[in-house]
Structures are given as structure tokens and as C-alpha cells.
Amino acid sequence: MFSSVAPLVRLNPFHAPQLQLTQESVRERAGAAEPPSTKRSLAAASAGEEENSCEYGSLKFYALCGFGGVLSCGLTHTAVVPLDLVKCRIQVDPQKYRSIFTGFSVTVKEDGVRGLAKGWAPTFFGYSMQGLCKFGFYEVFKVMYGNLLGEENAYLWRTSLYLAASASAEFFADIALAPMEAAKVRIQTQPGYANTLRQAAPKMFAEEGIWAFYKGVAPLWMRQIPYTMMKFACFERTVEALYKYVVPKPRSECTKGEQLIVTFIAGYIAGIFCAIVSHPADSVVSVLNKEKGSSAVEVLKRLGPKGVWKGLFARIIMIGTLTALQWFIYDSVKVYFRLPRPPPPEMPESLKKKLGLTE
Numbered sequence: 001m002f003s004s005v006a007p008l009v010r011l012n013p014f015h016a017p018q019l020q021l022t023q024e025s026v027r028e029r030a031g032a033a034e035p036p037s038t039k040r041s042l043a044a045a046s047a048g049e050e051e052n053s054c055e056y057g058s059l060k061f062y063a064l065c066g067f068g069g070v071l072s073c074g075l076t077h078t079a080v081v082p083l084d085l086v087k088c089r090i091q092v093d094p095q096k097y098r099s100i101f102t103g104f105s106v107t108v109k110e111d112g113v114r115g116l117a118k119g120w121a122p123t124f125f126g127y128s129m130q131g132l133c134k135f136g137f138y139e140v141f142k143v144m145y146g147n148l149l150g151e152e153n154a155y156l157w158r159t160s161l162y163l164a165a166s167a168s169a170e171f172f173a174d175i176a177l178a179p180m181e182a183a184k185v186r187i188q189t190q191p192g193y194a195n196t197l198r199q200a201a202p203k204m205f206a207e208e209g210i211w212a213f214y215k216g217v218a219p220l221w222m223r224q225i226p227y228t229m230m231k232f233a234c235f236e237r238t239v240e241a242l243y244k245y246v247v248p249k250p251r252s253e254c255t256k257g258e259q260l261i262v263t264f265i266a267g268y269i270a271g272i273f274c275a276i277v278s279h280p281a282d283s284v285v286s287v288l289n290k291e292k293g294s295s296a297v298e299v300l301k302r303l304g305p306k307g308v309w310k311g312l313f314a315r316i317i318m319i320g321t322l323t324a325l326q327w328f329i330y331d332s333v334k335v336y337f338r339l340p341r342p343p344p345p346e347m348p349e350s351l352k353k354k355l356g357l358t359e
Contacts (some may be wrong), residue, residue, distance in 0.1 A: 053339065057139075064337050068135055068334060069131035069134055070128045070129075073128060074127050078127070085188045088286045089188065090311040091283045122180040126176075141169055145161055155345055181220060185286055230273050234270035235270040236344075240345070263327050266327065272320045275316040279315055280308035284299050
């Protein structure tokens with residue numbers, strides 16, 4: 001039985017090498033037995049830890065985090081434009097586009113394969129700006145609110161800290177996203193209106209002025225702020241849980257590749273919850289940006305309790321994959337630029353003493 005289990009253990013991506021060296025062989029290779037602290041430092045070195053390129057919370061740190069956000073959001077949202085296009089069309093015309101498969105079929109039949117890429121330009125520029133603000137400001141607000149709370153309270157209230165920091169960041173991120181999101185929805189859901197951003201933007205401004213680009217910002221906040229709060233808080237706590245209950249060795253002993261696997265898994269789990277909590281508002285945004293002169297309340301009443309959930313399956317697939325890739329890219333950028341990547345939070349020693357957990 002053990003012979004059949006052993007190969008499976010070795011295939012585990014978090015499998016720690018089994019070093020079966022006797023004390024004598026260690027002395028022969030190293031000259032003397034090493035103290036535990038030295039062994040721990042060597043384990044950390046073997047995990048690929050390098051000196052950080054900047055201090056945590058410095059301007060360079062925030063700038064590179066913002067750049068990571070540009071890549072993670074801009075690239076991933078652009079990559080799933082075809083799925084986003086079909087999802088938006090299901091929301092605004094459920095009679096014609098009854099499902100994901102019908103949506104793709106009808107779109108290709110009417111517009112050809114190139115039609116699936118409609119709206120790629122506003123998607124890329126809009127979500128790149130959103131990613132800059134979302135990830136960059138999240139790090140800023142997390143540090144700022146953490147300092148206000150103090151070390152002990154920041155640990156005890158860490159979920160609330162993640163929620164508050166992400167909500168604050170998304171407020172500004174949506175202001176940056178709104179103009180491009182409005183243009184994207186017009187291009188994708190109104191046949192014949194415009195095929196490119198250069199055609200759509202002047203036409204929208206001529207018809208409704210600057211309001212055309214920002215009338216959807218309130219429902220965008222309704223959609224994106226709950227989404228981002230779930231995205232960051234769920235991700236942070238899922239990473240913490242994975243290292244505590246699933247990964248069979250401490251994070252400090254995991255290689256960078258193993259840590260990125262954990263990041264991807266936690267990102268996908270967070271993405272599923274993100275899609276569910278933000279979908280009703282997403283349906284309102286899609287319809288609102290398609291129609292002239294409508295308000296969010298009017299659209300919500302017209303869609304009704306069932307209508308706001310149209311296209312949820314497509315959105316779960318899109319957002320789950322998208323969120324996982326975003327966190328993977330963002331964390332990869334941090335690894336590449338050697339940015340500080342603090343491990344999951346641990347209870348401060350001062351709090352352990354207060355609770356009688358240490359002698």
C-alpha cells in the first residue's frame with residue numbers, strides 16, 4: 001500500500017523533499033551540526049527568498065503595485081472580451097440571446113468571428129486605469145487604515161480592514177473606469193451604433209454630453225464596490241486558510257512557484273463569490289448604458305427579481321477565471337520586481353501575552 005501512495009505524495013506540488021541524512025553525514029558535509037536557526041535560514045534561502053527591491057509602503061512599492069494592477073486588469077479583461085460581449089447581450093436582449101452558446105452562435109452568424117472582439121479598446125484602456133487605482137490604492141489604504149488601528153486591532157479586525165481598504169480603492173477606480181465602460185457597452189449591445197472607440201466616444205458626447213460617460217458611475221459603484229470588497233477580503237482570508245489548513249508546509253518554505261499556485265486557487269474561489277454578489281448591479285449597468293434617458297431605478301424595476309440574474313452562469317465563468325488570473329499576474333509582478341510580499345498575518349506577541357497564550 002505504501003509503495004502505491006509514495007508516488008502520489010511526490011506529485012504533490014507542495015511536497016517537501018525528504019532529506020534522510022544521519023547526524024554523521026551532516027557533520028561530514030558541513031563539518032559540524034548546524035543550529036536550528038541556521039537550518040531555518042537555509043530553508044528560507046532554498047525557497048528562493050531574495051532581498052526586497054524597496055520598502056513595504058514606500059512610493060516605489062505603491063507605484064509598482066499600481067503597474068501590476070494595470071497588467072492584471074487590463075490584460076485579463078481584454079482577453080475575455082468575447083465572453084463579456086455575449087454576457088452583456090444576454091442581459092439586454094434575453095429573448096434573442098438565450099444562453100451562452102446561443103449568444104456566441106448568433107453573434108458569429110451576424111458579425112463574423114471578428115464581431116466577438118467588439119469593444120476591446122475601451123475594455124483595455126478602461127480596465128487598465130481601473131486596475132491602477134484598484135490595486136495601487138488598496139495597498140495605500142490597507143497600510144493607512146492598519147496604522148490607524150494599531151498592530152493588535154489590525155489583526156483582530158483584519159477582515160474589516162480588507163473590506164474598508166478595497167471599498168475605498170474601488171470608489172476611485174470606478175471613476176476612472178466609467179467613461180470607457182459606457183463606450184464599451186454601447187459598442188457591444190447596440191448593433192450599428194459604432195464599431196470602434198473612436199467612433200463611439202464623439203457620438204456619445206454629441207448626443208448626451210459628458211453625462212453619457214458618467215451616468216453609469218453610481219450603478220458601477222453598486223456593482224464594483226461589493227465585487228471588490230469580496231475580491232480582496234475573500235482572497236486574503238482564503239490564502240490565510242489555505243496555508244493554515246491545506247498547504248502541508250509553512251509559506252516561508254514554499255517556492256515562489258508554489259506560492260503562486262496558492263494565489264491562483266484563492267483567486268478563483270474569491271472570483272466565484274465576486275460574480276454572485278455583483279451580478280444584479282452588473283445587469284443594471286449593461287441595460288442603463290444601452291438606453292438613453294433611463295435611470296438605474298427604472299431599469300431595476302423593469303428587470304425585476306429574475307431579470308437581474310440573467311447571464312449569471314456566464315459571469316461566474318468569466319469572473320472566476322478573470323479574478324484568478326488577475327491575482328496570479330499581480331503576485332507575479334511582485335515576485336518579478338522583488339516587492340515585499342508579507343506572509344498571512346499572525347497574532348502579535350503582545351496580543352498573545354494579553355490573552356495568556358504565551359508564558
